[in-house]
Amino acid sequence: MFVDRVRIWARAGKGGDGCTSFRREKYVPMGGPDGGDGGKGGDIILRVNPHMNNMTHLKYHPHQFAENGKPGKGWKRSGKGGKSITIDVPPGTVIYELEVEEENFERAADEEGMILVHDLVEDEQKVVLCAGGKGGLGNQNFKSSTNQAPTKVTRGKLGEFGQYVFELKSIADVGLVGFPNAGKSSLIGALSAAKPKVASYPFTTLRPIVGVIDLNGYERLVMADIPGLIEGAHEGVGLGHDFLKHIERCRVLAMVLDMAGTEGRHPVDDFMKLRQEISLYDEELKQRPFIVVANKMDLPEAEENLETFKSRFDHDVIGISAKQEQGLKDLKKKLATYK
DSSP: OOOOEEEEEEEOOOOOOOOOOBOOBTTBTTOOBOOOOOOOOOOEEEEEOTTOOOOHHHHTOOEEEOOOOOOOBTTTBOOOOOOOEEEEEOTTEEEEEEOOOGGGTTSOOOGGGOEEEEEEOSTTOEEEEEOOOOOOOOGGGGOOSSOSSOOOOOOOOOOOEEEEEEEEOOOOSEEEEOOTTSSHHHHHHHHSSOOOOOOSSTTOOOSOEEEEEEOSTTOEEEEEEOOOOOTTGGGTSTTHHHHHGGGTTOSEEEEEEETTOTTSOOHHHHHHHHHHHHHHHOHHHHTSOEEEEEEOTTSTHHHHHHHHHHHHOOSOEEEOBTTTTBSHHHHHHHHHTTO
16 A cells, blocks of 8 residues: 555643652751652654655544653652654655644644645655643742742643644656556666566556666656646646646656657657646646656557657757667666756
8 A cells, every 4th residue: 555645633741740749857857848840741753764655554543642741859859851753754745734723733733734744855854743741840849948848840741742644745756647557666676676566457546656866877856756747636636636746846847759659649648648737736847857657659650640740849858768678778868868
């Protein structure tokens, strides 16, 4: 199962209350106040784990509550701090906070008022999502020249809480975009060590696949195979929004076209529809650099369609056959220019 969006209920621990206590010891008259402070509540911490690529582990554990701090004790002993919770998330996780009130904390909040609070992209990056409450003060802190036996203490503060949406947006240099059965999975499998499922039916790929391409020397390129788009994807048709969000971070888009038209569609129409869906989803993506990858050039119909395509558009076109592993060196050279 691939999970790239979850809702989390998070609550940091409450601080422990301060203690009222007086020193009572033989031969120590008027021992005075010795109540200790309460311990700090535990935090909710987010940590970027570079070895993760989805959030399945959070889907069935949406409630993340840190431990409360312990109350203070006599003999000026402070309470133990509450245990913090560290939540591992994959690189590229975006955190949105939902508006919620304490009395409605357990009720699912409306997602229209989402506020971006964190964008986690660096490996091992850590942020505090909810800070634990501060511990209360024991009565030892309130002794003065005019009050030698104070009974005043303060209660521990509540920890921060909230409902959050965690959304994963894949991090890659190159995003493969195309219609189902255009050959994107075959291409990333031929260029990298990734082993995506390849089959002759549409929507074989149901989640983004990330592969690493070795270039000349020690340079590498990260490529993401985005599941196939269909017309109307910008409106959420199919799984449009779920797929399109994964190309937002890509430095360059590779439009993979079935140049042989094996699905009964003409590659010119496919290209125009892909450009339209991307621009309607996000106008900024329309300005993103892109190249056209003409796949399935080993089939007889591809040459004629390629000539028609070039007569219509003045774009970079790299002819390849992912299945036969033809033209991949030229494609890697072109992609290396965007590194």
